Amino acid sequence: MNRILVAIKRVVDYNVRVRVKPDGTGVVTDGVKMSINPFDEIALEEALRIKEKGQAQEVVVVTIGPADCQQQLRTALAMGADRALHVQTDAVIEPLTAARIFKSLIDREQPMLAILGKQAIDDDCNQTGQMLSALWGRPQATFASKVEIGDGVATVTREIDAGLETLEIDLPAVITTDLRLNEPRYVKLPDIMKAKKKPLDVLEPAALGVTPSEQLKAIRYEPPPQRSKGVMVKDAQELVAALRSKGLIQ
Amino acid sequence: MNKILIVAEHDGSRLNPAIAKCVRCARDIPDANVTVLVLAADPAAVAAEAATINGVDAVVTVANPANAQALAATLAPQVAAVASGYSHVFGPSTTFGKDLMPRIAALLGAPQLSDVMAVESATRFRRPIYAGNAIVTVEVAAGTQLVATVRVASFEAAARGNATAPITAASLDVVLPSHTRFVSLSAARSDRPDLQTANRVISGGRAFGSADNFKILDGLATKLGAAVGASRAAVDAGYAASDMQVGQTGKIIAPELYMAFGISGAIQHLTGIKDARTIVAVNKDAEAPIFEIADYGLVGDVFQIIPELERLIG
Ligand SMILES: Cc1cc2nc3c(=O)[nH]c(=O)nc-3n(C[C@H](O)[C@H](O)[C@H](O)COP(=O)(O)OP(=O)(O)OC[C@H]3O[C@@H](n4cnc5c(N)ncnc54)[C@H](O)[C@@H]3O)c2cc1C
Ligand SMILES: Nc1ncnc2c1ncn2[C@@H]1O[C@H](COP(=O)(O)O)[C@@H](O)[C@H]1O
Numbered sequence: 001m002n003r004i005l006v007a008i009k010r011v012v013d014y015n016v017r018v019r020v021k022p023d024g025t026g027v028v029t030d031g032v033k034m035s036i037n038p039f040d041e042i043a044l045e046e047a048l049r050i051k052e053k054g055q056a057q058e059v060v061v062v063t064i065g066p067a068d069c070q071q072q073l074r075t076a077l078a079m080g081a082d083r084a085l086h087v088q089t090d091a092v093i094e095p096l097t098a099a100r101i102f103k104s105l106i107d108r109e110q111p112m113l114a115i116l117g118k119q120a121i122d123d124d125c126n127q128t129g130q131m132l133s134a135l136w137g138r139p140q141a142t143f144a145s146k147v148e149i150g151d152g153v154a155t156v157t158r159e160i161d162a163g164l165e166t167l168e169i170d171l172p173a174v175i176t177t178d179l180r181l182n183e184p185r186y187v188k189l190p191d192i193m194k195a196k197k198k199p200l201d202v203l204e205p206a207a208l209g210v211t212p213s214e215q216l217k218a219i220r221y222e223p224p225p226q227r228s229k230g231v232m233v234k235d236a237q238e239l240v241a242a243l244r245s246k247g248l249i250q
Numbered sequence: 251m252n253k254i255l256i257v258a259e260h261d262g263s264r265l266n267p268a269i270a271k272c273v274r275c276a277r278d279i280p281d282a283n284v285t286v287l288v289l290a291a292d293p294a295a296v297a298a299e300a301a302t303i304n305g306v307d308a309v310v311t312v313a314n315p316a317n318a319q320a321l322a323a324t325l326a327p328q329v330a331a332v333a334s335g336y337s338h339v340f341g342p343s344t345t346f347g348k349d350l351m352p353r354i355a356a357l358l359g360a361p362q363l364s365d366v367m368a369v370e371s372a373t374r375f376r377r378p379i380y381a382g383n384a385i386v387t388v389e390v391a392a393g394t395q396l397v398a399t400v401r402v403a404s405f406e407a408a409a410r411g412n413a414t415a416p417i418t419a420a421s422l423d424v425v426l427p428s429h430t431r432f433v434s435l436s437a438a439r440s441d442r443p444d445l446q447t448a449n450r451v452i453s454g455g456r457a458f459g460s461a462d463n464f465k466i467l468d469g470l471a472t473k474l475g476a477a478v479g480a481s482r483a484a485v486d487a488g489y490a491a492s493d494m495q496v497g498q499t500g501k502i503i504a505p506e507l508y509m510a511f512g513i514s515g516a517i518q519h520l521t522g523i524k525d526a527r528t529i530v531a532v533n534k535d536a537e538a539p540i541f542e543i544a545d546y547g548l549v550g551d552v553f554q555i556i557p558e559l560e561r562l563i564g
Contacts, residue, residue: 134356163437230545
């Protein structure tokens with residue numbers, strides 16, 4: 001069966017202004033709105049579109065994290081995923097651990113494609129998809145803004161510093177999404193009801209042969225240095241004068 | 251001694267300026283010995299350039315026609331083959347480094363730190379998270395091989411010197427995959443300075459309303475010798491190319507002068523410009539959040555202000 005595996009990470013919603021805890025042990029997450037990582041929503045949308053074109057039969061969403069993550073999996077099922085896998089753990093999951101868990105799931109599920117976000121907007125690591133492709137020994141097409149599935153291959157356009165790069169990759173492969181790949185659909189109320197009946201399996205990392213290890217110890221969190229508020233100028237002339245006096249323009 | 255391997259980004263003939271910044275970052279590690287690795291079809295010119303950067307102790311080249319395109323799947327196993335014996339493997343936090351370094355890390359079984367902004371010791375580094383809303387200090391156990399990308403906006407470029415580091419060619423016995431093939435690159439050709447290294451950057455946002463209107467930035471950019479950037483909203487709407495996006499998921503820049511026209515100042519955008527020396531904001535909404543961080547704010551209409559600035563700068 002042509003299956004697509006999609007990673008769904010639960011993160012602090014992108015509209016939340018994240019604050020560091022006064023004691024420097026982390027950021028405030030209590031009572032803060034949580035959502036699917038925006039890039040993962042795009043990953044799921046892309047998988048659903050590929051399925052809707054008849055190029056895949058099943059979309060499986062996967063998350064790794066504590067019990068609460070099931071909320072985001074349910075949302076993903078409501079968007080249209082067929083089933084969900086929850087690798088439940090309270091441990092800190094570093095990208096290499098996440099990649100090892102995904103690799104182990106890939107061995108079981110044998111997907112033609114794994115689609116992940118290019119980066120999780122909490123840790124901003126931008127690593128997991130690339131690590132997964134290395135462990136899997138398969139192609140990676142990161143930062144995708146266009147995906148076309150062909151016969152055993154995918155043609156992917158990537159947003160890179162120099163412009164838009166197009167790669168052809170053999171399947172199976174890993175794709176990571178950039179913002180302009182698509183615009184995710186909204187979830188409709190009846191779909192939320194239907195999603196409650198879709199299968200959601202819970203596993204443990206150990207059952208997949210992976211022991212989460214914390215190699216990167218966070219020892220202190222700080223707020224970023226603040227830029228002080230500057231001055232308001234009244235018109236273009238005053239602005240140019242100010243920039244000239246600082247030697248910023250001739 | 252800490253042996254640091256820096257993977258060179260280049261276009262086949264020139265070294266990317268980000269590499270001199272990686273060298274500076276590597277030099278902040280105590281007792282550092284720095285090697286630059288150049289993988290290319292013909293690495294000679296790039297290697298010669300790398301060898302003149304102050305603080306580079308050695309340059310290693312790997313020549314292979316397969317390296318003509320920077321494909322992570324092709325480059326990663328070669329870097330991994332060279333990397334044993336190095337305590338740190340660094341690359342720039344450009345799309346090249348972001349794509350490649352984690353693939354190397356996984357092959358090495360090593361953890362990666364992304365966007366290193368400061369070095370505290372050989373095992374302790376600082377990096378931004380949550381779109382720069384928090385800075386975390388991270389420590390790895392001594393003896394752990396570490397892969398990292400260097401946040402280029404945080405480091406000055408190491409200067410070029412007169413000395414040249416020795417250049418040696420490595421020959422590797424690595425099977426390279428054929429499953430990933432380069433098809434094409436469409437680059438918006440521009441005579442403007444590169445966005446990531448420009449001294450001056452002017453950016454436009456959703457305010458412009460069309461790709462044609464966005465072009466009114468061109469005249470001012472020419473007068474200032476500035477690169478042109480854009481907010482995500484401007485890129486999404488098709489006013490500007492995707493490689494012009496500044497911010498959390500675009501380019502992180504640190505010019506001397508940044509001018510934001512018709513950009514509201516969402517946190518994801520601000521994250522890309524925090525290291526700019528001077529920020530100027532022009533917005534018709536006096537309450538726009540961009541004014542909170544601007545050194546000079548001007549409430550006004552971009553369609554009126556931009557031509558005025560162009561005339562005044564003359
Ligand atoms: C995961 C994620 C990642 C993101 N990454 C980025 C990123 O990397 N970079 C980025 O920029 N954004 C990013 N965003 C988007 C970001 O949240 C904002 O939506 C975006 O920056 C808004 O762009 P803007 O300021 O141009 O548009 P708006 O917020 O719509 O602001 C337009 C501004 O123009 C002003 N204006 C309108 N007309 C005029 C006029 N004639 N003269 C003067 N002023 C005028 C308005 O007052 C307003 O302040 C990201 C979002 C998400 C969810
Ligand atoms: N714990 C997790 N659960 C589900 N997906 C994850 C997890 N960690 C990382 N991912 C996926 O990997 C992508 C990149 O994450 P990162 O490397 O942490 O920036 C995310 O957008 C997700 O698609």
